[in-house]
Amino acid sequence: MELHSKELLGLGMILLLPALCTSQYDFTSSRATYYGSPDCYGTPRGACGFGEYGSTVNDGNVAGVSRLWMNGSGCGACYKVRCKIPQYCDDDGANVVVTDYGEGDRTDFIMSPRAYSRLGRNPDASAELFKYGVVDVEFKRVPCRYAYNIxxxxxxxxxxxxxxxxxxxxxxxxxxxxxxxxxxxxxxxxxxxxxxxxxxxxxxxxxxxxxxxxxxxxxxxxxxxxxxxxxxxxxxxxxxxxxxxxx
Incomplete structure (x- = not known):
């Protein structure tokens, strides 16, 4: 089986659903922010080298990380992230895939706008979170699940x-x-x-x-x-x- 770049990009958009229920880790407190993106997706120039796959994988719900980067071995890892402002934040939070490296204001996650908006319980709440710029969050590693092989x-x-x-x-x-x-x-x-x-x-x-x-x-x-x-x-x-x- 041989897949070329456009077909690979399509596959990246089909199904990447990090599991929501099981994890070998507890939640860890941290902070998260977001980066600018005209289409709200990720960036194809991320430090992981994923190219276009890195901008659209997981429907664009991606993030750059700092200390979770682990010299590049953290690329492709899946995390559940949820913010900690009760009146605005959704209990389920966002599930993101690591596609980039980045550093912010004491943040572990620099999220695509698409992913950051999922932290809010509704569109109005998400808009308020964007005004904060940086929010307190908790996160944990979760398994990635795919419908096809590596x-x-x-x-x-x-x-x-x-x-x-x-x-x-x-x-x-x-x-x-x-x-x-x-x-x-x-x-x-x-x-x-x-x-x-x-x-x-x-x-x-x-x-x-x-x-x-x-x-x-x-x-x-x-x-x-x-x-x-x-x-x-x-x-x-x-x-x-x-x-x-x-x-």
Missing amino acids: LVKIHEHSRNPHYLAILVLYVGGINDITAVQLWQEDCKEWRPMRRAFGAVFDFENPPSGQINLRLQMNGRADWVLLRRPIPGDWEAGAAYATDIQFY
């Missing part, structure tokens, strides 16, 4: 056969990717890919032919093998389905 997207800067950069998209559950390796057939060994920035991993002069990958996830002692390799004729902007998902 995808590996070839970053637009890649050039076959000299340079390969990838993003691993739609990682479900509560799993952060901490490392990626590819199989070097001539040496019979796994070689580490470099975290170039955000969620982008790269490799100079990758092996010819099929590219086999494995992932290291936080909380797991074993490596996760993606048994569907990237084909040898891979091209920049394409996305390839894997055989795995986490719940």
